[in-house]
Amino acid sequence: MRAFDSPAVELDPIPEPAVVRGRAIVITSGKGGVGKTTTTANIGAALAAMGKRVVLVDADVGLRNLDIVLGLESRVKYHVLDVLEEKVTLEEALVRDKRSDNLFLLAAAQTREKEDVVTAQMKALIERLRESFEYVLIDCPAGIEMGFKNAVAGAGHAIIVCTPEVSAVRDADRVVGLLPNSWRPELIINRLRPQLVKKGKMLSVDDVNGILRLPLLGVIADEPGVIVASNKGEPLALDPASETGAAYRAIAAKLAGETVAAPAVLVAPSGGFLSRIGSFFGGRA
Amino acid sequence: MSARRIVITSGKGGVGKTTTTANLGAALAKRGLRVILVDTDIGLRNLDLVLGVEKRIVFDLVEVVEGRCQVRQALIRDKRFEALWLLPAAQTREKEAVSEAQMAQVIDELATLADYVLIDCPAGIEHGFRNAVAGAREAIVVTTPEVSAIRDADRVVGKITAAGLPLRLIVNRVRPEMVKTGDMMSVEDVCEVLQAELLGAVPDDEEVIDTTNRGEPIVLDETNRLAAIYDKIARRLGGEIVPFTNLGAPTLFGRLFTLWKAG
Numbered sequence: 001m002r003a004f005d006s007p008a009v010e011l012d013p014i015p016e017p018a019v020v021r022g023r024a025i026v027i028t029s030g031k032g033g034v035g036k037t038t039t040t041a042n043i044g045a046a047l048a049a050m051g052k053r054v055v056l057v058d059a060d061v062g063l064r065n066l067d068i069v070l071g072l073e074s075r076v077k078y079h080v081l082d083v084l085e086e087k088v089t090l091e092e093a094l095v096r097d098k099r100s101d102n103l104f105l106l107a108a109a110q111t112r113e114k115e116d117v118v119t120a121q122m123k124a125l126i127e128r129l130r131e132s133f134e135y136v137l138i139d140c141p142a143g144i145e146m147g148f149k150n151a152v153a154g155a156g157h158a159i160i161v162c163t164p165e166v167s168a169v170r171d172a173d174r175v176v177g178l179l180p181n182s183w184r185p186e187l188i189i190n191r192l193r194p195q196l197v198k199k200g201k202m203l204s205v206d207d208v209n210g211i212l213r214l215p216l217l218g219v220i221a222d223e224p225g226v227i228v229a230s231n232k233g234e235p236l237a238l239d240p241a242s243e244t245g246a247a248y249r250a251i252a253a254k255l256a257g258e259t260v261a262a263p264a265v266l267v268a269p270s271g272g273f274l275s276r277i278g279s280f281f282g283g284r285a
Numbered sequence: 286m287s288a289r290r291i292v293i294t295s296g297k298g299g300v301g302k303t304t305t306t307a308n309l310g311a312a313l314a315k316r317g318l319r320v321i322l323v324d325t326d327i328g329l330r331n332l333d334l335v336l337g338v339e340k341r342i343v344f345d346l347v348e349v350v351e352g353r354c355q356v357r358q359a360l361i362r363d364k365r366f367e368a369l370w371l372l373p374a375a376q377t378r379e380k381e382a383v384s385e386a387q388m389a390q391v392i393d394e395l396a397t398l399a400d401y402v403l404i405d406c407p408a409g410i411e412h413g414f415r416n417a418v419a420g421a422r423e424a425i426v427v428t429t430p431e432v433s434a435i436r437d438a439d440r441v442v443g444k445i446t447a448a449g450l451p452l453r454l455i456v457n458r459v460r461p462e463m464v465k466t467g468d469m470m471s472v473e474d475v476c477e478v479l480q481a482e483l484l485g486a487v488p489d490d491e492e493v494i495d496t497t498n499r500g501e502p503i504v505l506d507e508t509n510r511l512a513a514i515y516d517k518i519a520r521r522l523g524g525e526i527v528p529f530t531n532l533g534a535p536t537l538f539g540r541l542f543t544l545w546k547a548g
Contacts, residue, residue, distance in 0.1 A: 030329055032298010032408035037433065062410050063296050063440060065433035110440070114411055142298035142408035144328050145380055166498050167303065167331035174329060174376070193491070201495040224460065228468045231432050 022053075024126050024136040025255075026155035030171030032142025034163045035190040035220070038230055040139040041069040042237040042245075043159075046252035047135050048103035049238065055094065055104045055133045057126070059151035060141040061117055064108035071098060071233020072105055079109040084121045090128060099238060104133070114147040126154025144178055152178075158185040160214060164192055164203035169211055176212065187214035188251065191222040218251035220244060288321070288396040291403055291522075292421035294445070296437030298408030300429045301457040301487075304497060306405040307335045308511070309425075311502040312519035314369035319399040321360065323372045323392070325417040326407040327382060330374035336363055337500020338371060347375035350387045356394050365505060370399070380412045385419035392420025401522075410444060418445065424452040425484060430459055430470040435478055442479055453484035455518065460489045461533035472532055485518035486532050487511065 027040045037060075044056045058066040061080070067073040078093040083106075090106075097103035106129070109116070129136045140151035152158070158179055162172040176185055189208055196202035205219055223244055229236045237248035254260045293306045303326075310322045324332040327347065333339040344359035349372070356372070363369040372395065375382065395402045406417035418424070424445045428438035438454075445452050456472045463469035470478075472486040490511055496503045504512045517527045 031331075033300055033434075034298075063437045065297075065436065068432050068436065114409075143411065143413065145409065145411040145413060147409065147411060165494060166334050170331065170334065171329045196491065196494070201491075203498065224463060224468070227431060227463070231468070 022130040022132075022134045022136055023157060024130055024138065024155045025157045025159060026059075026138040026140050026152050027159045027161060028140035028148065028151065028175055029142070029161045029168070030144060030175040031163075031168045034161050034168050035226075036142075036161050037065050037069050037139050038226060039159070039161050039188060039190065039220075039248075040066060040137050042235045042248035043252050043255065044103055044135070044137050045070075045097075045100065045235040046237040046249045047256065048097070048100040049249070050252060050256060051102070052134045052256065053102045053132070054135045054137065055106060055129050057106045057129070057136060057138045058108040059122075059138050059147060061108045061112055061114045061147060062110065063141065064110050066139050067095075067105060067107050068233060069230050070105055070235065072107075073233070076105075076107040079107045080122075080125070081109040081112055081116060083125065084117065090125075114141070114145070114150065117146075117150050119150050119153045122150045123154040144175065148175075148178075156183075158183055159188060159217060160185045160212070161188050161190050162208060162212065163190050164197070164205075164208055166203070169203070169208055173212055176214070185214055186217040186255075187212055188218050188220065189216070190220045192219055193222045217254060218247060220247050288319075288399045288402045289522075290392055290396055290420055290422045291401065291425055292406050292417050292423075292450075293403060293425045293427060294406035294414065294417065294441055295408070295427045295434070296410060296439075296441040297428070297434045300427050300434050302408075302427050303331050303335050303405055304493060305425070305427050305455055305457065305487075306332060306403050307502045308504050308515045309518060309522070310369055310401070310403050311363075311366060311504045312512075312515040313401050313522070314363070314366040315504065315516070316519055316523075317367070318401055318523075319368040320366075320401045320403065321370045321372060321395050321399045323395065323402060323404045324374040325388070325404055325413060327374045327378050327380045327413065328376065329407065330376050332371060332405050333361075333373050334500060335497050336371055336502065338363065338373075339500070342373050345373045345375040346391065347378050347382045349391055350383050356391065357398070368399075380407070380416065383416055385416055388416045389420040410441065414441075414444075418448055418450070421450060424450045425455055426452055426479075426481065427455045427457050428475060428479070429457050430464070430472070430475055432470075435470070435475060439479055442481055452481060454479060454481045455484050456486045458489040459486055459532045464533035471534055472529075473534070483529065484521055485514065486529060487514055487518075488530075488532055 044054045048054045058064045078088045082088045083093045094104040141147035197204045236242045236245040239245045250260045310320045314320045344354040360370040407413035428434045464471045504515045
């Protein structure tokens with residue numbers, strides 16, 4: 001179906017008259033379970049709290065979770081494929097956040113396959129969203145298959161989420177290589193445990209970025225509160241008392257072009273992992 | 286002589302498939318069984334890192350499929366165990382480089398060489414998942430007690446069941462103190478939501494990050510409590526009846542809340 005030139009599916013302005021060209025940013029990692037969805041929800045909530053108009057797009061067709069993390073799972077009626085297949089309009093498919101009037105979710109289909117989404121259609125959909133939102137954040141599925149390709153297709157920028165683990169670093173490095181050459185992806189290091197770094201039992205920020213060499217957008221500490229917040233569907237970015245929430249707000253501010261100081265407490269010295277982490281790039285590809 | 290062929294899968298990434306494959310394989314090998322681990326995550330392989338054999342890779346799964354080497358030539362023997370081998374995935378290829386039929390053929394061949402063939406599945410439910418399942422006769426679904434992981438596991442349980450494979454669950458990264466406060470689902474609740482039989486429950490242990498980074502499966506450390514837990518899982522897989530370690534019961538509120546969210 002090549003429906004996007006057709007006036008029948010012309011986008012009604014949401015929620016206000018269109019602005020010029022928002023930024024479409026894909027949040028990706030290669031490895032699963034490093035915190036892409038949590039990161040998407042929190043940056044989105046923080047940007048919305050700053051007054052930006054934000055839409056979050058769940059590109060994980062068949063295994064969606066962004067609705068749970070936002071606490072919107074019972075409000076999802078339609079999904080990306082319903083829009084692409086012209087069953088509903090884009091406006092009908094957007095779910096407005098409970099807490100913010102300028103944060104929206106476009107959910108993924110849960111009972112469909114990633115192969116059902118055509119890359120060109122996805123690209124056109126993101127284009128349309130950019131006409132109405134300042135930020136279009138695309139939550140990418142794990143892996144580098146069709147779902148990854150579809151998630152990246154409409155984006156113009158990438159945020160790489162990586163945990164301080166050799167497997168996550170290797171997968172992140174692979175993903176950076178698959179993104180367009182002209183991009184300069186930014187890095188978020190997630191689930192850092194400073195006390196383990198000090199003991200030499202975890203890679204430090206320098207260890208990770210010594211390999212990836214990307215502009216550092218932020219560092220998030222590991223804390224059990226993140227699991228609780230995800231289960232409850234309440235992004236920590238909206239909790240003024242949470243240090244992790246503050247870190248997400250700082251990331252959002254930086255993304256929006258504000259000058260923010262790096263959280264010094266997390267940038268501890270190397271625990272001596274560099275020899276090991278360097279070694280897997282020397283092996284046979 | 287034909288091996289058990291077990292795919293280790295989850296839907297959601299990062300819940301511990303690769304760590305489970307490495308540790309369960311090592312635990313079986315420690316019990317004197319011949320075990321072959323197969324990394325099917327073409328393009329994003331990691332099982333070699335977790336086993337610490339990344340520098341010894343010569344041939345990979347795709348080269349076996351393309352007939353550029355014999356299966357035996359591609360197997361890397363783990364020096365710490367009598368009979369533990371890895372068939373690594375290719376790192377610079379795509380999952381489409383291998384078809385389901387080709388994968389099933391490779392697994393059949395491996396099954397003549399071992400007692401257990403453990404297939405480490407990639408995250409997701411795309412081509413890589415279908416390949417990993419193609420050669421398997423049974424499945425282990427790994428999940429963590431988080432709503433998002435359970436929802437993804439539920440989707441995978443449906444697909445595995447539809448494929449006609451028997452399956453059992455490993456609930457990974459349980460934090461008993463969070464279960465007690467109702468901030469985490471209990472192992473029992475996870476099994477109830479997924480309507481699946483439990484094979485094992487593994488507590489969260491920060492040592493795992495370190496041992497994984499160092500390429501040393503945690504079962505090598507006899508003093509770590511996880512070594513005993515993986516050994517129990519290996520015995521259950523072999524048909525023994527082994528009691529489960531209690532990792533906490535939830536409060537009624539926590540239970541209702543998490544069940545409502547997951548359902």
